[in-house]
Structures are given as structure tokens and as C-alpha cells.
Amino acid sequence: MPETPVRRATPIRSPALLLALLILPFAVLPSGAQPAAPAAPAPPERLDTCPGLVSGTSPRVRPAAFLPAALAPDQARITYVGHSTFLIESPRLVRVATDYNDYVKPPVLPDIATMNRAHSTHYTLSPDPGIRFVLHGWRDDGKPAGHDVSYQDVHVRSVATNIRDWAGGTTRHGNSIFVIEVGTLCIAHLGHLHHTLTPQQIAEIGRVDVVLVPVDGSYTLDLEGMVEVIAALKAPLMIPMHYFSRYTLDRFLERVKADYEVEFSDTPSVVLAKTTLPQKPKFLVLPGR
Template sequence: MRGSGPARSVLAAVAGIALSGSVAFAQGAAPAPAPAKPEMAANCPGLIAQRSPLFRQDLVRRVALASDQVRLTYIGHSTFLIESPQLVRIATDYNDYVRPPVTPDIATMNHAHTTHYTDRPDPNIKHVLRGWAGNEKPARIDIQEKDVRVRNVPTNIRTFEGGTERHGNSIFIFEIANLCIAHLGHLHHTLTQQQLDEIGRVDIVLVPVDGSYTLDLEGMIEVLKAMKAPLMIPMHYFSAYTLDRFLSRVRQDWEVEISDVPSVVVSKTTLPQKAKLLVLPGR
């Protein structure tokens, strides 16, 4: 998980928000003033409208996975590339702005902002899974692709007018190599016991940590405590300030590790014995 000196230097340039901002905070530099809580807008902030991501494929060794391993690579915003032992590739919250360097077999999407979905997915994607169904009907997804099962648990989202769009978001659950990975999408509320029961046991949770466009900070901590995943990976943060604010709060309850590279290989046997939050640098 620790990179060489040259790779670390390159990655710092590529993903300065996640790393150098955290270093400055750790060294005691005064954090930027807290931004005003943003109102709902057409897009989440923090994205450059271009399709070529800053993710550097050459910084991650693409080694073959054992039958009990999963590779997760943080591309940026709320997009991860998840790879299975049988080479099934999944892109979460697939959109027009940040895309993985390879065409996925499965693309999941959510409806809160255009930075979380696209109406123009790559036609070579085998399964395009939209986490909403329209007319406030819940999407119901449960598919199997080789060694990967994908299912969803619908949740609600806020509308631009301040109302509620029922079932506009889905928590996607990926069952791979005896691991259960949950991507919370654009979660706007805490979870009911029924939703937690539908999700089931979770080994890894991919969690939005901006604290404003999605669920507020304490609400998201409540969700993480309810899910009890041994490994938590943050996403959907827009600056060093929002990430550091979340990490400062999380350190009250869990260990925090900051990786030098945007990719991690996980198996059931390598999950932390004590719950931990792992920061993967990304765009």
C-alpha cells in the first residue's frame, strides 16, 4: 500500500487535494474557513467538465487477483473501479465527467446530480444499472455476472425545490469473492432497520463524506456505526477542508489510514480486525 518515492511525488501532483491538504492539516497549518453550506444545484461541485480523468493507470500495478481478492481503485468524486477475480469490472456512479480508464462490464448510477449518472453510457457496457426507476418507483436490481452479484436498496433524495424524490438513490451492494461491498451513492438520510436488514452484512462501505450535498456529518457517522463495516473508504469530498473535517470527526471512533496509491486489494483474510477508515487518493 506504500508507494516508492517517485510514485509518491507523482501521485501528490495528481491527487493533491487528498494528500497534500491532509499533510498541511496534520502539520498544524490553519484550515481554510468553513464554507457556507451549499444549496442543491444541478451538479455537485469539485469536478472539471472533461472526460479525461487525472487518474494515473501506470501508478497502479495490475496484478492478477486470487480467487478471494477484490481490487478497488478510486477514480474520483463517487466513482470507483471494482475488479473481481474473473476480471469483471464495475464502475460506480458512472457519469460524463469522471470515468475509469477501461470500459466496465457493469456501470451503476444514481439520480441526484448529473455527476452521478449519464444518459450517454458507453454502448460497450454490458449492464447499465440505474438506481432509480422514475415516477417514484423503486428500482429493483439483482443481477449475476460471472463471479459478481449486484443488488440494490433504494433510498430517497432531496429535490431542488426542497421536497423529496422517493427512491431516487440506490445503495448498490456488490458480492464478490465472499466480500460484501456497499456503495452508498448520494445518500441523503439515515437508514431504517428495514433498509439495514436488506443491505445485510457489509465488509467494505464506500461513503460520501462532504457533509452537505449528501447526509450531514453526524448522520453519516450514525449510518457507518449502524452498518459496522470493518473497512470504510471515503468519497465525494470537494476539498482538503471537507475531507479533513470528516477525518477529524472519524478519529474519535476509528483508526484512519491514508494510502499513497489510489488502489487497494482486499480479501476476507486481510480485512482489519478493528474497524478502520482508509483514504484512497483520487481526483
């Protein structure tokens, strides 16, 4: 059975409310067994795949209802909407919403929506028709999603992983890690990750600057497995997501605080550039749940 859905977030009607997003908690259900990661041949040398392309086209005019502060060409804005949904904005005001669904939505319509299949709180089959690119992290034929989309100054690609099914088995390629290249940054959204990464998958992801990490330790990968994934990706900054209570979040942070600095933000948004990334890897906790 799927994760218990929450009520829709109230639409944001003024910029002042953006920094006060409140997401209702999700019910915790028992998790199934973890599937083994698929076997893979020896990978090629890990590629430095960032930064992505920068478009020469002019930025589009945006509605007056949502006009955030302008970003420098090397910056990206990341806003935690809740659960596993983030709004990522580029210098040309291209907007990407991760794990876009019917329950937890960003305050503005995204240009690009990524989704994953594990639960209905990670996808919708009825996305707003105004979304330019709807990227499912799975395919109905069981093959990898294989997305590689460029739009203005944003590049989004996907790396397939497996998920558990409700019978305790494995659905191949049911989840995608989406790598979003914005400004000079590579941002990896791990989605509903259920297993540690193979060397081939790590090579396909490449070097990343920011990792959006599910930290519940039950529906997704267990705590020790997620710590292994974080260590393998070697990103300077990690932002927790997909936790069901402060207890769930604190349990994960307690596990990692011996090896990583932990910082708590007062606001759900942060503006980042490669030059402002921490010298020592750390976790940045944005408000939301």
C-alpha cells in the same frame, strides 16, 4: 441546479498511469434540508448475505492495454477514480464502475455501471454501448430500482433510499445503495445518500465488509447522520468519497478519528480479501478527489 461539472479526465493510455489519476475539484453549493427517513415496519433479522456466487465459467481475454495483476479467488481490487466513482474488479476480471457519469470515468470500459440520480456527476443518459449492464439507481415511475444482477463472479443488488429535490421536498427511491459481491467480499456504495437508514434498509443491505462513504456533509447526509449510518452498518473498512477539498475530507476524519483508525494510502488502488480486513473498523483514504 446541479453540481458544477468538471472537465473529463484524460484517458489512461498505459498501466503505469493508473496510479496517478487526478480528478479536478467540484464546486460546493448550499445544501437543502434533510428529509426524514421513510417509516417502515419492523424488519426481519439482519441477513448474512455475503459472500456472493462464484461462477464456474472461464475468465474472458482482456486487452493488452490494461492487464492488472491477477487476483486470488477471494480477492477484489478497488480503485478510487474520483468523486463517487470507483472501479471494482473481480478475480475473473469483471469490472464494475460506480456512479458512472460523463465527467469522471474509469480508465477502462466497465462490464457493469451503476448510477444515481441526484446530480449529473453521478449518472449519464448516454453510457458507452459496450457496457453490458447499465443499472440506474432510480425508476421513472418512482418505484424502487430493485436491481439483482449476477455476471460471472460478481453479484450486484440495490437498496432504494430517498433524495431531496430542488424545491426542498423528497423524491422517493431516487437513490440506490448498490451492494457489490466480489470474491468473498460485500462492498456497499452508499451513492448520494440524503438520510439515515431505516431498520428495514439496514436489514436489506445485510452484513457488509467495505462501505464507500460520501463524506462531504452538505450535498449528501450531514456528518452526524453519516456517522450514525456507519455505526449501523458495522463494516470493518470504510473508504471516503464525495468530498470537494482536503478541508472537507479532514473535517469528516476529525469527527471520526476518536472512534476509528484512519490510514492514508499512497496509491488509489487496494486489493482486499475477507482474511485481510482490519480487526478493528477503520477508514482507508485512497488518493483522489
